[in-house]
Amino acid sequence: MSKIPEGLLYSKDHEWIRVEGGVGTVGITDHAQHALGDVTFVDLPKAGTEVSQGEEACAVESCKAAASVFAPASGRIVEVNASLADDPGRINADCYGEGWIYRLELSDPGELSRLQTPEQYRQMLASEK
Amino acid sequence: MVDFHGWELPVQYGGILAEHEHCRQAACVFDTSHMGQIRIRARPPELNRVVTQNAAALPVGRCQYGFLLNEAGGMLDDTILMRLDEEEFLLVVNAGPAESDFAWVSGHLPDAEVVHQSAQGWGKVDLQGPLSAKVLAPQSDAQLRSLGYFRVTRARVCGRECILSRTGYTGELGYEVFAPAESILAVFRGFATHPAVKPAGLGARDSLRLEMGYPLYGEDIGVETNPFEANLGGFIRLDHDFIGSAALRAAGEPTRRRVGFITRSRQRAWRGNEIWHEGRAVGQVTSAAFSPSLGVSIGMGYLPPELAQAGTELIVKTPRSDLPATVAAWPLYKQGTCRTKEP
Numbered sequence: 418m419s420k421i422p423e424g425l426l427y428s429k430d431h432e433w434i435r436v437e438g439g440v441g442t443v444g445i446t447d448h449a450q451h452a453l454g455d456v457t458f459v460d461l462p463k464a465g466t467e468v469s470q471g472e473e474a475c476a477v478e479s480c481k482a483a484a485s486v487f488a489p490a491s492g493r494i495v496e497v498n499a500s501l502a503d504d505p506g507r508i509n510a511d512c513y514g515e516g517w518i519y520r521l522e523l524s525d526p527g528e529l530s531r532l533q534t535p536e537q538y539r540q541m542l543a544s545e546k
Numbered sequence: 547m548v549d550f551h552g553w554e555l556p557v558q559y560g561g562i563l564a565e566h567e568h569c570r571q572a573a574c575v576f577d578t579s580h581m582g583q584i585r586i587r588a589r590p591p592e593l594n595r596v597v598t599q600n601a602a603a604l605p606v607g608r609c610q611y612g613f614l615l616n617e618a619g620g621m622l623d624d625t626i627l628m629r630l631d632e633e634e635f636l637l638v639v640n641a642g643p644a645e646s647d648f649a650w651v652s653g654h655l656p657d658a659e660v661v662h663q664s665a666q667g668w669g670k671v672d673l674q675g676p677l678s679a680k681v682l683a684p685q686s687d688a689q690l691r692s693l694g695y696f697r698v699t700r701a702r703v704c705g706r707e708c709i710l711s712r713t714g715y716t717g718e719l720g721y722e723v724f725a726p727a728e729s730i731l732a733v734f735r736g737f738a739t740h741p742a743v744k745p746a747g748l749g750a751r752d753s754l755r756l757e758m759g760y761p762l763y764g765e766d767i768g769v770e771t772n773p774f775e776a777n778l779g780g781f782i783r784l785d786h787d788f789i790g791s792a793a794l795r796a797a798g799e800p801t802r803r804r805v806g807f808i809t810r811s812r813q814r815a816w817r818g819n820e821i822w823h824e825g826r827a828v829g830q831v832t833s834a835a836f837s838p839s840l841g842v843s844i845g846m847g848y849l850p851p852e853l854a855q856a857g858t859e860l861i862v863k864t865p866r867s868d869l870p871a872t873v874a875a876w877p878l879y880k881q882g883t884c885r886t887k888e889p
Contacts, residue, residue: 454749455563457836458812458843460866476866478814480562480749480836505812506563 419448419542422513426529427538428489433513434521436529441490444517445477445508448542453479456508459501462519466494470528475518477508486518490528496520548748551641553580555748562749566838569716569754570881573675574746575737582644583668583724584637584651588658593635594786596654598773599627602786606631609696609711611781613773614639614647615790619797620769621776623647624761628698628711636698636709636724638670640763654789669730673737674720674754679889681740682721686710695885704736712889715751717758717882719889753835756844759806759876765817766804766832766846775800775848802829803854806846806878807862807871812836814843815862815869821847822861822868828853831862839879849873 425433431449434441450456458478468474468488475486497519501507508516523529533541547554555577558565568574586593590602599612606629614622623643628636639647644664652660664670673682679690688701688710698711706729714720723733738745752762761767767776772794774782784791809815815834820827834845845862853860858873 454558455561457563458814460813478812478836480753481557483814502812509561 419446419451420513421447421535421539423535425513425535426489426532427535428487428532429541430487432487432489434489434529434532436523436526439523439526440495441492441521441523442517443474443486443489443519443521444512445486446538447512449484450509450512450516453477453484454481455479456505459505459508459518461497461499461501462494464494464497468492468494468521470525470531477505488521489532490521490523491525492521492523494519495522550580550748553641555580557749558747559745562747562753563838565744565746565750566753568744569675569718569746569750570839571676573673573677573681573740573743574750575734575743576672576674576746576751577669577734578672578722579664579669579727579730580641581664581670582639582641582647582662583664583670584639584644584648585661585663586635586637586651586655586658587633588635588655588660589633592655592658595788596651597625597627597637598782598788598790600783600786601627601629601635604629607697607699609698609713613778613781614650615772615788615794616769617789617793619772619790619793621763621767621771621773622650622769624763624767624778626711626713628709630698630700630709638722642764667727668724669727671723671730671734671737672714672716672720673723673743674714674716675718676883676886677742678718678720681737681743685736690889693889694887704733706732708733714884715760716754717760717877717879717884718754719883719886752833753838756833756835756846757837757839757877757879758882759846759878761804761846762833771804772797772800775802775804777804777854800851802848803851804832804846805849805854805873806876807844807860808837808840808874808878809843809845809862809869809871811842811869813864813867813869815845815864815871820863821849822863823849823853823858837878843869844878845871
């Protein structure tokens with residue numbers, strides 16, 4: 418059973434975002450990290466990059482596959498988790514904590530209403546089985 | 547689970563990185579029952595016409611790597627020939643071409659007895675890793691000290707009659723066990739329940755073999771490559787005539803060579819990526835992966851012979867970036883224990 422913490426919002430592409438004071442922290446969900454398997458590389462975005470909701474912001478590679486990480490909301494990337502360069506396995510070990518990927522200064526907080534609550538994301542995963 | 551030539555195979559059990567590292571440090575068991583096993587009862591001079599290995603010169607109890615070639619010298623498969631008795635051989639082949647290999651071998655040996663034993667329920671289990679002899683010894687009556695690299699014997703393993711060879715696809719000390727299905731299941735369980743052993747899947751098998759430079763049939767070598775292009779010419783002895791030998795003798799210097807490369811990044815390359823050198827495309831990647839042992843991504847591909855020396859600087863063009871890489875001598879991982887004299 419995938420972990421789906423309360424207090425976060427979830428995209429259909431299996432990203433999560435935690436919004437605090439106009440800044441969103443973004444990562445991939447437990448379901449996504451499990452499906453990917455051991456993450457071996459994170460192609461981190463550059464701080465300062467502007468992204469739109471649903472646009473590819475960066476990518477992760479695992480022993481099995483490569484996957485795009487889409488921006489769950491529009492904004493400017495203000496910080497990236499540089500520790501993932503040497504230790505991408507943090508995404509497997511702690512995808513909602515030390516495995517966060519980047520922080521985004523939101524340009525349109527209204528877009529967040531298009532994301533899913535934990536309960537909606539849980540239902541989406543259940544319906545995909 | 548993935549479909550591999552009609553076989554349902556696990557990519558991983560616990561995690562590819564952990565399985566890979568466990569195989570390098572301890573021992574892993576692999577279910578390799580998808581691989582083809584062709585039992586051949588033939589006079590060695592007859593068998594010599596079909597395989598590149600010299601069956602007549604191969605002592606009983608020894609194994610040799612080689613190929614089934616077509617008349618043009620293209621590889622129908624890469625194989626290990628094991629001599630079990632004066633006139634009894636086991637040819638271990640890949641899963642994909644197993645059926646056509648069997649038809650090819652039996653068609654070219656009308657006077658021999660050729661049995662596709664893996665199609666009749668025989669399976670195979672590989673025990674690989676520096677601790678594999680310690681795991682195997684108490685579960686087998688084989689004299690492991692005298693079972694050197696590329697030797698084969700009949701033995702009891704986990705209480706079952708098996709064929710046991712000291713061969714493998716990981717670069718580590720290891721064994722391959724061949725037996726009928728009900729026995730091979732007992733062997734797998736016997737190994738997998740040992741506290742030092744973890745089961746490992748196709749994913750780790752791929753990164754382990756890539757670190758050693760072992761080709762994967764259908765990816766790195768195929769019917770359109772000859773052994774010299776594939777940098778496997780050292781396994782060819784043109785000391786006897788076999789199907790394809792005339793073509794190999796007539797072939798000039800190869801126009802491309804299979805090489806290994808090491809990148810300086812964790813970011814991986816992909817099969818089909820172009821390889822560039824000094825601003826022009828010079829070749830293609832045939833397989834690639836993140837190397838858990840080296841901590842960077844590695845791969846193999848084909849380059850013009852003049853660029854095939856270790857040290858040649860390359861750029862591998864992945865869809866996301868240009869990866870600097872260097873041609874490196876095989877094995878890329880140098881600490882493999884497969885040749886150890888004291889198992």
